[in-house]
Amino acid sequence: MLRVAGLARRFWPVTLTIAVGISGILLAVAGAGDVVKWLFSAYSLAVAAWQGIGMVRALLRREFGLDILAVTAIVSTVVVGEYIAALLVVLMLTGGEALEAYANQRAKRELDALLSRAPQLAHLAVDGGYRDLPVSEVRVGDVLLVRPSEILPVDGILLSAETSLDESSITGESIPVEKRAGDAVLSGVVNGQAAVEIRATETAAASQYQQIVALVAHAAESKAPVVRLADRYAVPFTIFSLILGAVAWWVSGDPVRFAEVLVLATPCPLLIAAPVAFIGGMSRAARNGVIVKSGGVLEQLSAAKTVVFDKTGTLTHGTPAFSGVRAEAPFTADEVLSLVASVEQYSSHVLAASMIAAARDRGLPLYEAEDAREAATNGVIARVHGREVVVGKFAFVAEHAPDARRTEIDAGELAVYVAIGGQYAGALLASDRVRANAKSTLQRLETLGVRNSMMLTGDASETAHHVASELGITRVRAECLPADKVTEVAGITERPVIMVGDGVNDAPVLAAADVGIAMGAKGATAASESADAVILVDDISRVARAVRIGRDTVRIALQSIWLGIAISVVLMVIAAFGMIPATAGALLQELVDLATILAALRAVGGRLDRRQSAADAEQFDDSTRVIAGSRT
Structure with missing residues (x-):
C-alpha cells in the first residue's frame, strides 16, 4: 500500500488524470453528462497548454520535439467534441513517464544489482574478537572476517586455509573458484560456506568492486544520445501525420477525421522505445562483464570499422x-x-x-x-x-x-x-604467450563488420610482427611512445575506431579513440577512467561481445521504432477513412506503445546471450584446433 502511495506521488500527473477520469465517471452516473464534457475538455486543454509551453521553450533552444503531435491531438479532439479521446491522449502522454520508468527499471536490472550489492560493513579483527565498522574505514593491513555467503568488502589476501568464492558478479562465470591461503581475493565476490579471514591490501575506494560500482553509477546516470536516433524520424513522422490528417479532413469535409488520425500519431514509440533499448543494452553488457559508460558507446560500437590493440596484457597475457x-x-x-x-x-x-x-x-x-x-x-x-x-x-x-x-x-x-x-x-x-582466444576474437570482429585491425605497442619490432602474423593483424606500429599511439589512431580513416588497452600508458590513446575499451580486470585504474567501456574480466573475447551487444542494441532500437511507426501509420490510414473512432484510436495507441516497449526490452538479451555463448564456444574450439595444428 505504501509503495502504491509512493508511486502515486511520484507520478502525480498520471494520478491526477486518473482522478479526473474517475470523477467524470461518477458525474456521468449521477446524470451530469454536460459537466463531464467540460471537466474533461478543460483538463485536457490545461495539459495541452502545459505541454505547449515546454514545446515552445524547446523550439527556442532549437530542439524539435514530438510534443506537437500530442498537443495537436488533444486540442483537435476537444474542438470536435471527442472529450473522452482527449482524456485518453492525456493519460497516454502523462503515463509515458511512468511507462518509461517501469521499462527502464526492467532494462537496468543488472546495473542496479551491481550497485545494490556494494558491501557496507566489514568485520575487523580486534583483541580476539571482531568489531563491525563501515567499509570506508578499512585500512590496508587490517584483518577482516568474512562470514559464509557474505560479500568480500575489500581486495585482500586470504589468510584462512581455503575457501570457495562465487565471482559471477565480477567475471560473469557461475562456477565457484577455489582459493587457498596466500591467494589474492577481490572485493565484490561472494564467500562460500565457511567463514574466513583476509588481510586488506586496498582500501574500499581503491578496491576492484568499488571501482566497478563507480563505473556503473556513471553508466546508470548517463543519458544515451538516442534522442538523435529518434529525431531522425521525428520530423518526417510529424509532417506525414499532419498532412494525412489534413487530407482526410479535406476529402471527407469532416474535421473529426483530423482528430481521429492524430490520436493514432502520438509519439511514444519514438520517445520511449529507443532509450529503453539502449538502457537494456547497457544492462546486458554489465551482465557480460563489460561496463559501458553511456548509450552513445553502444551506438559507436555498432558502427565500428577498425579495432586497434595494444599488445602486452591485451593480445598477450602480459606476464612474460x-x-x-x-x-x-x-x-x-x-x-x-x-x-x-x-x-x-x-x-x-x-x-x-x-x-x-x-x-x-x-x-x-x-x-x-x-x-x-x-x-x-x-x-x-x-x-x-x-x-x-x-x-x-x-x-x-x-x-x-x-x-x-x-x-x-x-x-x-x-x-x-x-x-x-x-x-x-x-x-x-x-x-609472453598470446591469448588462446585472441585469434578467434579477431575473426569474430571481422564477421561483425570490424574488418580493419591494427596493433600498437612499445615492444620491439620483431616481437610485434611475430605476434601480429600469428593473429592475422596486417597493420603494426612497434616501439611506440604513448604520444605515437595517439597520433596513429588519429590518422586512421576507417572510423569509428575501437582502441583496446590495459595499462596506464594506454590512457591517452583510449581517450583519443572513438571507443576506448580498457581491460580493467587487473586494476588499470587510469586506463579505466579514460575508457568508454571497461572489461571486468581478463578475457579479450569480451571485446567482440561488446560489439555484438552494440549491434544488437541499435538493431532492436530501430526495429522498435519502426514497429511503432509502422503500426501507427497503418492505423492512421484506416482512421483517415473514418473506420476508427477517436476514442477507440486512443485505446489502440496505448496498445501500440506497449508493444513497442516490449519489443525494446528485448535488448536486455537473455536469449541472445545464450545463443551467442553457444556460438562463442564452438568458434573457440575451432580456433584452438587450428592454432594447435599450426604448432605441431
Whole structure:
C-alpha cells in the first residue's frame, strides 16, 4: 500500500488524470453528462497548454520535439467534441513517464544489482574478537572476517586455509573458484560456506568492486544520445501525420477525421522505445562483464570499422617469463645473466623480476651497482665492477655498442639486448604467450563488420610482427611512445575506431579513440577512467561481445521504432477513412506503445546471450584446433 502511495506521488500527473477520469465517471452516473464534457475538455486543454509551453521553450533552444503531435491531438479532439479521446491522449502522454520508468527499471536490472550489492560493513579483527565498522574505514593491513555467503568488502589476501568464492558478479562465470591461503581475493565476490579471514591490501575506494560500482553509477546516470536516433524520424513522422490528417479532413469535409488520425500519431514509440533499448543494452553488457559508460558507446560500437590493440596484457597475457640467454663471445651465458639480473634490481620493468629469479635459481651472484639509471621505455644503464652494463631495446643498446645485431625470435617471444663495457654481449629471451582466444576474437570482429585491425605497442619490432602474423593483424606500429599511439589512431580513416588497452600508458590513446575499451580486470585504474567501456574480466573475447551487444542494441532500437511507426501509420490510414473512432484510436495507441516497449526490452538479451555463448564456444574450439595444428 505504501509503495502504491509512493508511486502515486511520484507520478502525480498520471494520478491526477486518473482522478479526473474517475470523477467524470461518477458525474456521468449521477446524470451530469454536460459537466463531464467540460471537466474533461478543460483538463485536457490545461495539459495541452502545459505541454505547449515546454514545446515552445524547446523550439527556442532549437530542439524539435514530438510534443506537437500530442498537443495537436488533444486540442483537435476537444474542438470536435471527442472529450473522452482527449482524456485518453492525456493519460497516454502523462503515463509515458511512468511507462518509461517501469521499462527502464526492467532494462537496468543488472546495473542496479551491481550497485545494490556494494558491501557496507566489514568485520575487523580486534583483541580476539571482531568489531563491525563501515567499509570506508578499512585500512590496508587490517584483518577482516568474512562470514559464509557474505560479500568480500575489500581486495585482500586470504589468510584462512581455503575457501570457495562465487565471482559471477565480477567475471560473469557461475562456477565457484577455489582459493587457498596466500591467494589474492577481490572485493565484490561472494564467500562460500565457511567463514574466513583476509588481510586488506586496498582500501574500499581503491578496491576492484568499488571501482566497478563507480563505473556503473556513471553508466546508470548517463543519458544515451538516442534522442538523435529518434529525431531522425521525428520530423518526417510529424509532417506525414499532419498532412494525412489534413487530407482526410479535406476529402471527407469532416474535421473529426483530423482528430481521429492524430490520436493514432502520438509519439511514444519514438520517445520511449529507443532509450529503453539502449538502457537494456547497457544492462546486458554489465551482465557480460563489460561496463559501458553511456548509450552513445553502444551506438559507436555498432558502427565500428577498425579495432586497434595494444599488445602486452591485451593480445598477450602480459606476464612474460625468462626463457633463455644467447650470449656472444667472449661473454658466457651465466656472466650475462648475472650482470643483467644485477642491473635489473634497479628497474621497474615487468621482466626484471623474472630475470632476477632466473639468476637466483642458477645460483648466480647479484652485484650492487656503483650507479644506475633507468631510461624510460628504453632500458637501464648501470656501472657494475667498473664496467658499463646496458640492458634494453635494440636501438637503445646499439647506441652504446655499435657491433650489436638483432637476434632471431619465435612467435610470442621478445628479446632484451645487452651491452657490457661498450661491447655487444648478447640477448635474453622471454616469452609472453598470446591469448588462446585472441585469434578467434579477431575473426569474430571481422564477421561483425570490424574488418580493419591494427596493433600498437612499445615492444620491439620483431616481437610485434611475430605476434601480429600469428593473429592475422596486417597493420603494426612497434616501439611506440604513448604520444605515437595517439597520433596513429588519429590518422586512421576507417572510423569509428575501437582502441583496446590495459595499462596506464594506454590512457591517452583510449581517450583519443572513438571507443576506448580498457581491460580493467587487473586494476588499470587510469586506463579505466579514460575508457568508454571497461572489461571486468581478463578475457579479450569480451571485446567482440561488446560489439555484438552494440549491434544488437541499435538493431532492436530501430526495429522498435519502426514497429511503432509502422503500426501507427497503418492505423492512421484506416482512421483517415473514418473506420476508427477517436476514442477507440486512443485505446489502440496505448496498445501500440506497449508493444513497442516490449519489443525494446528485448535488448536486455537473455536469449541472445545464450545463443551467442553457444556460438562463442564452438568458434573457440575451432580456433584452438587450428592454432594447435599450426604448432605441431
